Amino acid sequence: MPITHKTPLLDELEKGPWPSFVTDLKRAAEEGGSDTANDLLGQLELSYVQKVGHWKHGGIVGVFGYGGGVIGRYTDVPHLFPSVEHFHTMRINQPASKFYSSDQLRTLADIWDKHGSQITNMHGSTGDIIFLGCRTEALEPCFADLTAHGFDLGGSGSALRTPSCCVGKARCEWACLDTQDITYNLTMTYQDEMHRPAWPYKFKFKTSGCPNDCVASIARADCSIIGTWRDDIRINQDEVKNYAESGLDIQQYVIDLCPTKCISYEDGEIQIDNKNCTRCMHCINVMTKALRPGTDTGATILIGAKAPILEGAQMGVSEWES
Amino acid sequence: MAEEKQERITDIGPPKYDTAWTPFIKENYGKWLYHEELEPGVLMHVSETGAKLWTVRIAGTRLMSTLHMRDLAAIADEFCDGLLRFTTRNNIEFLITDEAKLQSLKDKLKADGHAIGGTGAGITNIVHTQGWIHCHTPAIDASGIVKAVMDELFEYFHDKRLPNKVRISLACCLNMCGAVHCSDISILGVHRKPPLIEHDRLLNVCEIPTTIASCPTAAIRPYNFEDEEGKQVKSVQVNNERCMFCGNCYTMCPAMPLADPVGDGVALWVGGKVSNARSMPKFSKLAVPFLPNNPPRWPETVEVIKNIVEVYAADARSYERVGEWAERIGWEEFFKKTDIAFTPFHIDDYRFAMTTWRSSTQFKFTD
Ligand code: SF4
Ligand code: SF4
Ligand code: SF4
Ligand code: SF4
Numbered sequence: 001m002p003i004t005h006k007t008p009l010l011d012e013l014e015k016g017p018w019p020s021f022v023t024d025l026k027r028a029a030e031e032g033g034s035d036t037a038n039d040l041l042g043q044l045e046l047s048y049v050q051k052v053g054h055w056k057h058g059g060i061v062g063v064f065g066y067g068g069g070v071i072g073r074y075t076d077v078p079h080l081f082p083s084v085e086h087f088h089t090m091r092i093n094q095p096a097s098k099f100y101s102s103d104q105l106r107t108l109a110d111i112w113d114k115h116g117s118q119i120t121n122m123h124g125s126t127g128d129i130i131f132l133g134c135r136t137e138a139l140e141p142c143f144a145d146l147t148a149h150g151f152d153l154g155g156s157g158s159a160l161r162t163p164s165c166c167v168g169k170a171r172c173e174w175a176c177l178d179t180q181d182i183t184y185n186l187t188m189t190y191q192d193e194m195h196r197p198a199w200p201y202k203f204k205f206k207t208s209g210c211p212n213d214c215v216a217s218i219a220r221a222d223c224s225i226i227g228t229w230r231d232d233i234r235i236n237q238d239e240v241k242n243y244a245e246s247g248l249d250i251q252q253y254v255i256d257l258c259p260t261k262c263i264s265y266e267d268g269e270i271q272i273d274n275k276n277c278t279r280c281m282h283c284i285n286v287m288t289k290a291l292r293p294g295t296d297t298g299a300t301i302l303i304g305a306k307a308p309i310l311e312g313a314q315m316g317v318s319e320w321e322s
Numbered sequence: 323m324a325e326e327k328q329e330r331i332t333d334i335g336p337p338k339y340d341t342a343w344t345p346f347i348k349e350n351y352g353k354w355l356y357h358e359e360l361e362p363g364v365l366m367h368v369s370e371t372g373a374k375l376w377t378v379r380i381a382g383t384r385l386m387s388t389l390h391m392r393d394l395a396a397i398a399d400e401f402c403d404g405l406l407r408f409t410t411r412n413n414i415e416f417l418i419t420d421e422a423k424l425q426s427l428k429d430k431l432k433a434d435g436h437a438i439g440g441t442g443a444g445i446t447n448i449v450h451t452q453g454w455i456h457c458h459t460p461a462i463d464a465s466g467i468v469k470a471v472m473d474e475l476f477e478y479f480h481d482k483r484l485p486n487k488v489r490i491s492l493a494c495c496l497n498m499c500g501a502v503h504c505s506d507i508s509i510l511g512v513h514r515k516p517p518l519i520e521h522d523r524l525l526n527v528c529e530i531p532t533t534i535a536s537c538p539t540a541a542i543r544p545y546n547f548e549d550e551e552g553k554q555v556k557s558v559q560v561n562n563e564r565c566m567f568c569g570n571c572y573t574m575c576p577a578m579p580l581a582d583p584v585g586d587g588v589a590l591w592v593g594g595k596v597s598n599a600r601s602m603p604k605f606s607k608l609a610v611p612f613l614p615n616n617p618p619r620w621p622e623t624v625e626v627i628k629n630i631v632e633v634y635a636a637d638a639r640s641y642e643r644v645g646e647w648a649e650r651i652g653w654e655e656f657f658k659k660t661d662i663a664f665t666p667f668h669i670d671d672y673r674f675a676m677t678t679w680r681s682s683t684q685f686k687f688t689d
Contacts, residue, residue: 009618013466016473017437017480021385021465028387037387040455047454047463048617051583057458057576065332073456089456093336098408101342102395105406109388109395118388122408125451125500132385132456147331150341166410170339170347171367171375171417173354180339191333211598215410218603219596220501257641259600282599286641288356306501313503315603 001033005042009049028118036117036133039081046077061088061136063143067196069153070139086135090116091128091154092146093187096180097167098123107149115142126204127164128154152191159197160190165207166214174284175209176227176297182207210293211281217305217316224302224316229294232274233283239290240270254283344403346373346419362481363438364428376418378427381437381447381472381479384412385455385465393434401427411447413440437479443486445478445631448509450492451499458576459569460494461511461586462615468492470619471509474628485638485647488631489595496568504594506644507627508606511615513567515585516541517578521549521557528575533558536574541565566672588613588623592630592656593645604645607653609660611667626662633660652686 003026013022028037043054054076061072071089078085092108108129112118117133124130129151134142146152154162163186166172168179186205193199206217207225217224244250250265262276263283270290272283284291302316340348350369357367365377383390394414398406401423407415418427431438440446448471451457453464471490478484491502494511502508524530534542545559558578560571571578590613594606609630613622630644637659638647648656657664670678 010466012618013469016469017476018469018472019381019383019435019437020469021383022469024383024385024387024390027389032387032389034387044454044463048466051586051615051617052581053454053458053460055454055456055458057573064330073458087456094408095337095342096339099339099342099347100406100408102398102404102406104337104342105391105395105398109391113388120386120388120391121384121452122382122386122391123384123412125449127410144330147334150334150337152332152334152336164410167407169352169354170343171354171377173356173367175352175354178352184335184339188335191335195333213596213598213603216501216504216596218598219504219594253640257600280598280600282641285599288358292355313605315504315605 001030001035001038003029003038003041005038005045007041007045010041010045025119032113032118034118035083036087037119039083040087040117040119040133043075043077043081043084046080055087061139063139063153065195066153067198068156068159069195070134071156084133087132088134088136088139090131090134090139090142091124091126091156091162092131093152093154093162094123094127094129094164096163096165096183096187097170098127099170108151111142111145111149115145126154126161128162153195155194155197155202157197158199158201159203160194160199161202161204162194163187163205163207164215166209168207168209172209173288174212174227174281174293176229176293177207177209177225177299179207179209179227182225211279211300212285218302219305219315221305221316222303224305226300226302227293227297228279228300229297231294231296233272233277233294234292235270235272236290236292237269240265240287241268243287243290244268248287250287254286257282342405344405344419346375346403347405347417349373350375359442362444362479362483363441364424365441373419374421376421376424378416378418378424378431378438379409379413379440380416380431381440382408382412382414383465384447384450384468397427397430397434401430409447411440411449413447437476439479439481443483445472445475445484445488445490447479448472448490448492449500449502449505451494453494453511457494459497459572459581461513461569461581462494462588463617464492464494466617467509467588467620467623470621470624471627474624475631478631484631484635485640486643488634488644490627497570497573503591503606504596504603505606506592506594507630508591508594509623509627510589510591511586512589512612513569513580513582513586514612515580515582516560516562516565516567517569517571517580519557519560520577520579521547521555524557524575524577525555527577530556530558533571533575533578536570538568538570539564539566542571583615587615588620590623590626590630593643593648595643595645597643600641601643601646601649606645607648608668609657609662611665630660630662652688654686654688658688 121130541564591606
């Protein structure tokens with residue numbers, strides 16, 4: 001289907017080496033025949049001309065028995081762009097660490113082609129799969145298809161938000177925690193609290209396998225679970241020698257940058273005063289082959305991180321470790 | 323109807339994390355020994371069993387059509403036994419176990435126009451929010467600015483290296499869905515005018531007590547007046563002096579819009595991090611209080627960001643993140659080197675200001 005709106009400003013975003021969401025939306029409209037994509041391009045072009053958004057916060061919409069997972073949205077210019085009159089989003093709980101089989105991806109695509117706009121976010125900031133642009137009457141049948149294929153909605157509003165985690169032990173040698181399992185268990189334990197908002201405000205759990213904190217839990221989770229260890233960093237002195245031979249300046253780039261000055265390099269060997277190590281990960285990050293976290297692993301739990309609105313930004317405060 | 327409801331499936335949660343895992347991932351779970359970055363975008367993980375896993379990372383757009391999803395699924399089928407994953411920063415990773423396929427996977431991705439990169443000491447995808455694509459409170463767009471900035475910084479994604487990684491994030495209003503406040507560079511949409519109050523419909527669409535309570539600076543108070551026709555109107559009033567243009571009231575009360583084509587724009591923050599490596603996690607600090615909202619390519623914003631990255635690249639020591647570099651040279655020097663003006667807007671006067679002010683005699687003189 002040809003695109004019915006002129007989009008000279010958006011067309012500028014088809015240039016350049018970074019993948020273009022405009023090109024992709026055009027494809028959904030032209031090749032996929034999505035009217036919603038066509039009108040979304042039209043409305044977005046209008047926003048680019050006028051420098052303001054055109055979405056209205058909607059009344060309560062959702063699926064039966066759930067108080068969240070759907071965000072109601074309507075255009076304020078439906079006479080211009082009728083296909084985005086309703087433009088609700090469905091948040092769908094992603095599998096922990098976002099591994100998919102090609103079949104799962106195609107299943108999601110099939111469901112969304114059938115009930116919605118063909119437009120998604122893979123993924124939203126909190127971690128959910130997002131189906132963008134759903135009509136009110138399509139919510140319930142789409143939900144039925146999702147659950148029939150093993151997917152369920154995520155959280156929204158004053159509820160538990162969809163927990164998320166880093167890739168963890170599935171592909172990272174530094175993971176001190178089973179991040180996926182923790183995330184899955186929390187998600188399953190709090191299904192009711194996630195789907196039926198009953199809390200004073202939103203609440204987020206995020207789990208990182210080590211203090212590198214690849215999911216930024218320390219900055220944005222009410223409860224941040226971060227893997228750590230309390231025994232000694234494992235050292236492979238043969239690999240230390242290989243690093244030295246390959247030209248790494250161990251003194252300058254590892255030893256001198258240790259925040260607690262607890263690591264030393266003498267006679268070709270690394271020594272660590274582990275009692276004074278704060279497990280910051282720097283030396284391990286640089287010498288991946290020679291150094292590894294210890295084996296007596298557990299979690300540091302931090303609470304209270306949030307973005308700035310209301311009381312100002314806060315980072316997580318560490319509670320205990322085990 | 324009653325029967326139908328009984329059959330309805332609810333509260334099943336997401337697919338269990340390992341349903342997509344291939345036997346290879348299960349066998350090597352928790353056994354990873356080390357990894358190497360073979361080139362930007364290509365990692366090799368080595369397991370205690372001796373097994374190796376290659377990861378090829380490509381740029382994702384976050385906003386994605388189902389056609390695009392199907393293309394990714396087809397590539398996963400051809401090279402990766404059907405397995406793929408998405409990263410926290412909206413990139414896509416293809417995982418392969420057969421080194422012989424690595425080159426052909428890379429060739430295929432390149433031929434299809436995908437951008438390989440985004441690992442290690444460079445710039446990866448910009449975590450971002452919805453902007454004009456979906457949200458009701460944005461001051462700026464999201465996807466368009468991300469595209470414009472990443473086009474300009476593309477070499478740092480694809481091959482050029484920096485002293486350390488530079489994490490860039492974008493949020494289109496102060497709500498900060500992406501929690502951008504701890505990034506090396508944060509792009510933040512800001513409003514600069516107080517909300518406009520639509521007195522004639524406010525009482526119909528808003529609850530006055532919750533609207534008043536939503537304001538973090540207590541700038542909203544009840545306002546009752548007689549209109550031209552002599553009718554009593556119940557509404558609210560904003561003390562403009564106290565308003566910090568956060569838009570919180572608008573979320574509660576749609577009759578208080580504050581989007582405005584001239585007043586809205588971009589603020590840039592720098593020097594934050596979430597990793598605990600070396601120094602503590604840090605908040606980003608205000609670098610540029612306002613740049614114009616200038617679609618389709620936001621040239622002013624792109625230029626300032628590119629300059630910060632280039633000055634950092636030339637001046638920082640290996641492994642220093644942007645914030646660590648700025649702290650070492652001194653923030654005065656950061657502003658001087660990046661040629662960014664330090665203005666009265668940079669001085670924190672919010673309620674926790676005392677915790678952010680310098681309380682030390684240690685600073686560096688600059689001329
Ligand atoms: S947070 Fe640590 S364990 Fe998790 S992926 Fe990042 S480096 Fe690996
Ligand atoms: S983990 Fe950090 S604190 Fe511990 S020895 Fe290494 S660099 Fe030093
Ligand atoms: S940051 Fe603000 S405008 Fe952007 S998506 Fe979130 S709430 Fe909406
Ligand atoms: S924009 Fe924020 S500070 Fe201003 S009146 Fe509304 S809630 Fe209060």
